[in-house]
Amino acid sequence: MAQTDAAQTTRRLGVLIGGSGLVGGTIVNYFKSRTTAPIDILAPSSKKLSIREPADIKSYLTTVKPDFIINTAIANIDSDSQMSYEINYSGPINLAMTAAELNIPYIHLSSAATLKTGQNIDETQTREFSHKMSNYAKTKLMTEKTLEYLHKKAGLDYSCIRLSVVYGNHDHKIQGFHRMLFSIADESMPFLFTSKGVHHSYSNCRKLPYFIHHMIDNRQEFSGQTYNFADRLHVNLPDLILTIKSYLQLRRPYEIYVPYQMANIGKRCTSALLRVMRNFGLKANLPPELIFIRNFYTTQTLNTDKLQGSSFEDPMPNETVYTRMPDMVIYYLTRWSQQNLITTYDEEIRSDGTFEQDFKHRPEILLEQMHKSISAGTSNTEIK
Template sequence: MTQESQKKQRRLGVLIGGSGLIGGTLAHYFKSKTPEEFDIRAPSSKKLSIRNAQDIILYLQRLKPDFVINAAMASLDSDAQLAFETNYLGTVNLARACTALNISYIYMSSAAVLPHGENLAEEDRLPLKPNMTNYAKSKLMAETTLEYMGETMGLDYTIIRVAIVYGEHDHKIQGFHRLLFTIADESMPFLFTRRKVKHSHSNANKLPYFIHHILNHREEFSRQTYHFVDKEPVAFDDLALTIRAYLELKKPREIYVPYPVVQIGKFFLERLISFLGQFGIAARLPPEYMFLKDVYQSQTLSREKLEQSSFVDPAPKENIYTRLPSLIIYYLTRWGHLNLITRYKNEFFADDLEGDFLYRPEELLRSVHADSIAPFAELLETKGDDESSYLAS
């Protein structure tokens, strides 16, 4: 079989939102694990803005992919227009294109469309109301329209709902990583929750295996919604105290702050930020503050539908607790390099080259000049082969 015919057998996919935690994990998986089966394109927003219908039409018309995965989302605290255009209108325009091309559409949604409660099924969605957050409202509208397009237009879609996502390579401090950062930064003096309030978590590293599986089993997963969460929900207070124990800190202390007290504190912080703005000092509360009420109420998602499907969990014993040591090392190293947290600098990523760069730059410069500036031999060989081929032709 020729190389060209092998390429034709590979399925071509477009991944939207490849720079985020979920999108980046998907891009890495398909590039490293399935290069002979899939060819994934992850255009930046400069190449393809899903807020622009013409961008979508031109890009997909030229590429002619076999499927689209949409993992894009506006920031949690985006205004109404950006949330509407990115989370809803962009989602719908991609679906319109997929319907026209008769290709599969995988959409990443969120547990924000669900109420509080335990063992919530896929059908337990919130009613659409004006006072919802922009994020939850846009996600809920997107799900509703995809289902309607499946019924009326024949759209081949799968909706995957995730809860609190954890994993490496998240360039933003949000969700679970906000909790880890706040504890490591010692800026959480007490527990802002109630005892044993539980939430579901989603392992970003397992998600590509599920998407790979549903792409290979479209008949089973077409026009369906699935919760993709770990088997056991996690108590917020227990997780926070476990992180504290790993980091050998004294905070947060095991004192539970009532929600009304938190509301008062949030009110004064908002007034303070507004006051500072009058002096040209830009400050803002983390976007997760809009979900502050959620950490005082449980929300656990049912896995029954997922477990009854043909998908097999590639690592059934892996969860947030088993991943915690590696996540702590990864993020404290990253945040240390960015000078966001310096307390663990020497413990997690002390390096001889860093010491030379800080205290002996002249010695380091001489060493590089002596040993590390020669052209790469592999590239010189490649250049020689290319020249020989050109002369032979």
């Protein structure tokens, strides 16, 4: 790693917003158990500190007096304009203004949704505002622009990291890439809802905390800067879907490409059906993969030259969404089948099934094991 701004020997305290999320959770885990650097991290839940409440932000941060702030919070992807505005725009800006007042760095997580589509898109190629933009993309772009403004006008020390399609463990909401993995594993994707040749960039969640840590230690280089944070590999979407399918040894999705117009008609019909269902008091929203169906048909790959040219050294240079696949498949399929979300999962991939068999047919064995371990004074109640 490159030389840091100062020898960081004094203990530092960071505040992270959004710690229960995929990205925030991974960053908290890194600071708590992966790095040996003297850094403590506080991750208040949205119930304790909602960034929709400006007064709460101010009082929390002025009381805690952190050395840096990381913001990974976002509103649900299908939130209305008010909620999106408050969580994705005014909340982050209030955090940033407090950071400027306290004279501490503010690290903001943003998205490639603020960038144009196409190949090799660099940090400068942001979208123009338009009424067609989703609430998510619009509010993320507004935040990026105001952070830049605050940097110039109020001396805010900030860094902005744009993520593309994020992959990693612990996505409890099953969004983005993991929603696609879910649809394939659940065999609810009968055909390929994409076109040949569609490519996307992917961001490895495991690597991100190393970059953030490096940015915090090197403010001179990273202050006021925005980076595309993505793997160098540009992923061919149909190939990725078919690789997952063959890895899981499934028959579907069949290698039939559904044209965008047809997929869009399907989306509109589903939307209409859900409107009817809501009249009967049923709560039903359009699934995110349908809201963003256009993305499956549009190439967007990010240029990462700025990241490669920085002093950050990739801790896992050979890792890609393909190399992480076996681990992610085991993690998510075990989790989803334990939650009874999928039933098509071949049990051979997970444990030997002893626990499931005992729990179903012989619970007294489990009782006996528990009682024995209590008598022996051990607390080892793990499932074998």
